[in-house]
Amino acid sequence: MDSIYDTPEHALLRDQVARFLAREVEPHAAAWEEAGRVPREVLERLGQAGLLGLMFDPRHGGGGADALANLVFAEALADCTYAGFVITVLVHTDMAAPHLHHAGTPAQQARWMPGITAGRTLTAVAITEPGAGSDVAGLATRARRDGGDWVLDGRKLFITNGVQADLVFVAARTSPARHGISIFAVERGTPGFSVGRALDKTGWRSSDTAELLFDGCRIPGDQLLGEVDQGFRAVMRNFQTERIALAAMAVGHCRRALALTLEHVQSRRAFGATLFEKQAIRQRLAMLDARTRAARAYLYHCAWRVTQGEDVVQDVSLLKALTGELVNEVVGTCQQFHGGMGYMRGMAIERLWRDARILAIGGGATEVMLDEAAKRYAGPRT
Structure with a gap:
């Protein structure tokens, strides 16, 4: 098991x-x-x-x-x-x-x-904007009623699947209140909705990432998702699912990087012995493996708590911060042990190294996650 x-x-x-x-x-x-x-x-x-x-x-x-x-x-x-x-x-x-x-x-x-x-x-989800990322309450995209319709105006940035998506769930401000946000389902081809540009990234190269534009984008009233002004709660709720998935990505990449590197150091010879026979290298890999196993146990515990209906915001925030930083350390060290070949395009470890960086940023940057968790040490936030 x-x-x-x-x-x-x-x-x-x-x-x-x-x-x-x-x-x-x-x-x-x-x-x-x-x-x-x-x-x-x-x-x-x-x-x-x-x-x-x-x-x-x-x-x-x-x-x-x-x-x-x-x-x-x-x-x-x-x-x-x-x-x-x-x-x-x-x-x-x-x-x-x-x-x-x-x-x-x-x-x-x-x-x-x-x-x-x-x-x-x-599908795609459009929350992030040029002036609002982790601070969801700072969204500027607006939706206003016009008869039985809603009209959206604004700009979204860093939207994964944005170029190809058939259906985008868009967070937009529907009242002046800080948390007065609603979620709308917007189909591709809707007049006033367009892809501004496809974005060029360092990693996640096969994932399309886009800027999305809403300019007088009119949608029927029945494409409001949930209740008016309740979108902030919906985004916060789904962040836990999103962050567990990102933590799973990080742990999965750690395990794969360690497996690739163990295979490499057991066959690569230098100075009359395999790299694995160098005590510093094998001990470093063993410690990274131990920390990966510990993070994985925490990951599964958080998911289990979700199945029990428990409040997991603090734990998932800590998990996201922990795994986002850990994957960068693990993959970076594994790349180092591959030597010059680890820096060559086409090598799996080089690709993992580029792809890992975003896991400490996307879905909640490490600093935001740590602050989210720390604020709960005095009790649940209201």
């Missing part, structure tokens, strides 16, 4: 994901890195395999699974050395579509959820 929370079904899920990665992703993903996007047909094959809606309602093609099974999926996916593919999937399954799962009306779910779980409808 991989953890005390594991079940035989989890082992089967890991095997299924591993087979999918070996067959459908690893042989082709280098080309996706060059293209800057993951082909839609690959996402549809994930949907056909039943892997794009593990925690969603079975009535709409979901698996009805809990947070632990969803974590197993995210971590297994992160064994892939192409994190751009991984984040393309996890934004769809863990960061965007859950807004519809949690707050959508039966009619909204029946309209969009079957396509989401099948991989035909790709």
Whole structure:
């Protein structure tokens, strides 16, 4: 068993994901890195395999699974050395579509959820703006009523899946109150909604990232998700799912980097011996492995607490900070032990090194996460 929370079904899920990665992703993903996007047909094959809606309602093609099974999926996916593919999937399954799962009306779910779980409808979530990232209450994008419609105006930045998304869940201000934010479902092709530009990133190369523009974007009233002015709570709620997924990515990358490096140092010879025979190297790897195992245990504990309905904001904030920093240390050290080859494009460890950096920034920067946790030492925030 991989953890005390594991079940035989989890082992089967890991095997299924591993087979999918070996067959459908690893042989082709280098080309996706060059293209800057993951082909839609690959996402549809994930949907056909039943892997794009593990925690969603079975009535709409979901698996009805809990947070632990969803974590197993995210971590297994992160064994892939192409994190751009991984984040393309996890934004769809863990960061965007859950807004519809949690707050959508039966009619909204029946309209969009079957396509989401099948991989035909790709989703994105548009929260971040040029002047507001982790500070969700600082959003400037606005939505105003006009008869039975809503009209959106504003600009979103760093939106993963933004170029290809068929359906975007947009956070917009609907009242002057600091937390007066609502969530809207906006379909691609809606007049007034456009992709401003595709963004060029250091890592996550096969993940499309966009600037989105809303200029008098008119949508019907029935595309409001949940209640007016309750979007801030919805975003905060889903942040826990998002951050557990990102922590799973970080832990998965740590484990893969350590495995690649252990194989390398056991075969690479220098000064008459393998690198593994150098005490400093093998002890350093052992300590990083120990810290990765500890972080993984914390990760599974947080997901288990979600299944118990507990308040996990403080723990998940600490988890996100811990794993975001740890993955950069682990992958950076592993790259160092690869020597010059570790700096060459095309090497898995070099790609993991570039891709790891964002995990201490995206989804809540380390400093924001630590402050979020620290403020709760005196009791829950109101």
